[in-house]
Amino acid sequence: MPFWTVGLASAQTLVDDRGVAITIDKPPQRIVSLLPSLTETVCALDACDRLVGVDDYSNWPEAARQLPRVGGLEDASVERIVALRPDLVLLAKSARVTGRLEGLGLRVMALEPKSMKDMERVLGKVGQVLGREPQAHALWRQLDAGVSETAAQVPKRARGKRVYFEVNSAPYAASESSFIGETLARLGAANVVPASLGPFPKLNPEFVVRANPQVIMVGDRNAVALSARPGWDTIDAVRDNRVCVFTAAEGDVLVRPGPRMVEAAQIMARCLEKHFP
Known part of the structure; x- marks a missing residue:
């Protein structure tokens, strides 16, 4: 049962990822989401109809594409x-407009998952906000089971292979402590970027050369001329052409910590199976 009843006089107080307490007296009906993963989470809990605006990058599900756009992380239009x-704005901790929106009296909640534990917590918190907490818990169980089912189908030969997952060409990578890294671990892969560097560290390219991954996972925009990077032609993955290049649409699925995590696991599993059947 939701934590409130329609017409209930008492309010519910939730703490967001900034540590800020937000008081909500009834489920919001007009939500602006400034983070694609939060947009997808709201829709996965059958509340897409409560969204009245989204950031420029929210493109799933189809219903989100039809909503008014209000900018991005750095340039959202107040x-x-x-x-x-x-009556509620959902955004990332790093969003620049938070203070201005709160100064204008808008209710703001910052939720920014970086690990699977975060994903479970954020899904549950969005469920609370929407008055759909039981559905949120049920959805998490379904997603978690789906990742486990996908992992069970990864060929034994692919397990333990050294993998480098590039998030951005700086290069920024997904480490063991990120939700991407945790998914790779559940698939049996060995992430060459340790958790000690943080979830999404910026690396010296020489680090990747020394780590010598056997598989590289990268988006199509960043995959151009990988072998032209100094020393990268000596990396096993590059030399043996074990590079999985993801489309922009696949990249969206992979880098968003939300309800498409099973699909993300399946994309990574197909990559491993392709090179180590």
């Missing part, structure tokens, strides 16, 4: 957000 009259 004016456009205010004009949508939201």
Whole structure:
């Protein structure tokens, strides 16, 4: 049962990822989401109809594509957000507009999952906010089971292979402590980027050369001329052409910590199976 009843006088107080307490007296009906993973989470809990605006990058599910756009992480338009009259704005901890929105009296909740534990917590918290906590818990169990089912189908030969997952060409990588790294671990892969560097560290390219991954996973925009990077032609994955290049749509699935995590696991599992059947 939700933590409130329609017409209930008492309010519910939740703490967001900034440690800020947010008081909510009833489930919000006009939500602006400024993070694609949060947009997808709201929709996965059958509340897409409560979204009145989204960031420029929210493109799934199809219903989200039809909503008004209010900018991105760095350039969200306060004016456009205010004009949508939201009773809740969901955004990342790093969003620049948080203070301005709160200064204008808008209710803001920052939720930014980086690990699977975070994903479970954020899904549950969004479920609480929407008055759909039981559905959120049920969805998490379904997602977690789906990843385990995918992992069970990974060929034994692929297990233990050294994998480098590049998030951005700086290069930024997904380490063992990120949700991507945790998914790789559940698939039986050995991530060459340790958790001690943080979830998504910026690496010296020489680090990857020394780590010598057997498989590289990278988006199509960053995959151009991998072998032209100094020393990278000596990496096993590059030399043996074990590089999985993901489309932009696949990249969205992979780098968003949300309800498409099973699909993300399946994409990575197919990569491992392709090179180590």
